[in-house]
Amino acid sequence: MDAWILLLLFCVGAGVGYKVIRQVPSLLHTPLMSSMNALSGVTVLGALVAAAAALSTGHRVCAMVAVALAMVNVVGGFQVTHRMLSLFRSEKGDGGHPRNE
Amino acid sequence: MTLSAYDLVALALVGGMVWGIHWMNSPRTAVCGNLLGSLCMLGAILLTVFRHGILTRGDLWLSMAAGSVAGSVLAAVVSMVQMPQLVALLNGLGGGASALVAWVVLRGDPSALDAVTKSSGSLALAVGAVTLGGSVIAAGKLHGKIRARPILVYHHTLWSLLSLAVTVAGVAAILAAPAGAAAALSLLILLAAFGFGVLFTIRIGGADMPITISLLNSLSGLAASIAGFALRNPLLVVAGAIVGAAGLVLTQHMCRAMNRSLLNVLTGRTTAGPQAPVEAGAQGAPAARTDEARPAPSVAVTLAQAHTVVIVPGYGMALSQAQRQVKDLSDELEARGKEVRFAIHPVAGRMPGHMNVLLAEVDVPYNKLCEMDAINPEFEQTDLVVVVGANDVINPAAATAVGTPIYGMPILHVTDAKRIIICNKDTQPGYAGVDNPLYTHDNVTLLLGDAKETVARLAGELNGAN
Numbered sequence: 001m002d003a004w005i006l007l008l009l010f011c012v013g014a015g016v017g018y019k020v021i022r023q024v025p026s027l028l029h030t031p032l033m034s035s036m037n038a039l040s041g042v043t044v045l046g047a048l049v050a051a052a053a054a055l056s057t058g059h060r061v062c063a064m065v066a067v068a069l070a071m072v073n074v075v076g077g078f079q080v081t082h083r084m085l086s087l088f089r090s091e092k093g094d095g096g097h098p099r100n101e
Numbered sequence: 102m103t104l105s106a107y108d109l110v111a112l113a114l115v116g117g118m119v120w121g122i123h124w125m126n127s128p129r130t131a132v133c134g135n136l137l138g139s140l141c142m143l144g145a146i147l148l149t150v151f152r153h154g155i156l157t158r159g160d161l162w163l164s165m166a167a168g169s170v171a172g173s174v175l176a177a178v179v180s181m182v183q184m185p186q187l188v189a190l191l192n193g194l195g196g197g198a199s200a201l202v203a204w205v206v207l208r209g210d211p212s213a214l215d216a217v218t219k220s221s222g223s224l225a226l227a228v229g230a231v232t233l234g235g236s237v238i239a240a241g242k243l244h245g246k247i248r249a250r251p252i253l254v255y256h257h258t259l260w261s262l263l264s265l266a267v268t269v270a271g272v273a274a275i276l277a278a279p280a281g282a283a284a285a286l287s288l289l290i291l292l293a294a295f296g297f298g299v300l301f302t303i304r305i306g307g308a309d310m311p312i313t314i315s316l317l318n319s320l321s322g323l324a325a326s327i328a329g330f331a332l333r334n335p336l337l338v339v340a341g342a343i344v345g346a347a348g349l350v351l352t353q354h355m356c357r358a359m360n361r362s363l364l365n366v367l368t369g370r371t372t373a374g375p376q377a378p379v380e381a382g383a384q385g386a387p388a389a390r391t392d393e394a395r396p397a398p399s400v401a402v403t404l405a406q407a408h409t410v411v412i413v414p415g416y417g418m419a420l421s422q423a424q425r426q427v428k429d430l431s432d433e434l435e436a437r438g439k440e441v442r443f444a445i446h447p448v449a450g451r452m453p454g455h456m457n458v459l460l461a462e463v464d465v466p467y468n469k470l471c472e473m474d475a476i477n478p479e480f481e482q483t484d485l486v487v488v489v490g491a492n493d494v495i496n497p498a499a500a501t502a503v504g505t506p507i508y509g510m511p512i513l514h515v516t517d518a519k520r521i522i523i524c525n526k527d528t529q530p531g532y533a534g535v536d537n538p539l540y541t542h543d544n545v546t547l548l549l550g551d552a553k554e555t556v557a558r559l560a561g562e563l564n565g566a567n
Contacts, residue, residue, distance in 0.1 A: 013342030021347045023126040029454030040195035042340035043325040046202045064164040066201035071168025078139040079176035088128040091466035
């Protein structure tokens, strides 16, 4: 893909990401960070391609290590985010005092 | 340019990821958002597997399985208190993986290295290595393996600048150098960038860790994104850019909450703590009242008579594992018809939003967790504030103590409340190293000792009063 198109995608991604993430309340900033860990594991796609195209055994091993590391991020990140988000509960029943926004 | 079917699927997957993050704007939809994000990531992996014909590559499936198992175990065993070091570790792994990918690309077939690949590959290698080096140190500091105070080596600034200069020069040289030299230069970049990451993090004090790991979060995304340029992979570029933006939003948020500029944090300025103790705000105030000085029943009466209570938790609560006791106290108070809320300072804890997770773990409903700006105007109508293991975030010296790390930092205005009970371990200055004049105020009762015991005692006093 053309480098200029990638640059455009980069700007769009950063801009949209910035807008969307500003809406996340600070209540959820820790799970947000761990889900960003998971998302940064997207580099596993690059590692897979690099491993498939690797010319030497050394490169292949490097790429395989990259695949494994990135998968730690993907699986660990999403799973721990899920664990944390499951903890957040709203008040059940009545007698509560709604939080002032 | 024509869009292939693959590009369209990739676009849809990115859209799904963004939509998933959008759902994180409320705790009600966040679980679904996270699931959507993970499904899109799974889709992206499968797409890549099919597109590049690696369906039959057993070695790669094995790598993926190994990483997945390791990640799954990590996610299952980590405690909520340890979340900052896990995030720091994952920042590092993400950056490290991207650096490795860039490394393989740069050292691959020299004839395939055009200008874009060389520049983005070397840049991804540099950013990834900085992230890895910095995150290893940050995780070590957060986990208590490395001293939390700023560590300075001989001629620290010189070495930092030198490693940065070598990194930048390496990235520039790789563009100009013949393809054959790329391999040697990439090793130079890797080492220099890793060294820079270590040097810049090791001089940052523990109190600034929320900012540091937010920044490293951003860098880990940036590394993935730049690696995407080298591989011409739009999914990497966009997803990495989103992570980069997210880290930036959090870094900004943390800097604002601590009234620090990013440059100040990175250069380790004002994190070492003041040399001289700060003059107490309340001049001529009596010596700190401890529970010995004040008869115990008064605490019980205060608790029994208060109608509105705000609990201010700090990292000390997490250290003494007193979350359960705090929740019990709030239950006891609510059972007596009192209004209980929690005031959460943005930098309470060791990472953005940490305190909310710790309280959610013990079933405090999230609508009782109030952000600083929402709760500050309400302290005037508050009968009682119970501080549990928090110091810097309630320190009025932040407004007066010029030249200290916390000067200008927005704080929770607990002094506006009618009575304050502070359950802290001791009256030592907090992480920022600034004495807290609050301890000598008239309407403040200090309960020193392990928060787990003192908070439990408060709940006991309440029972005794009725």
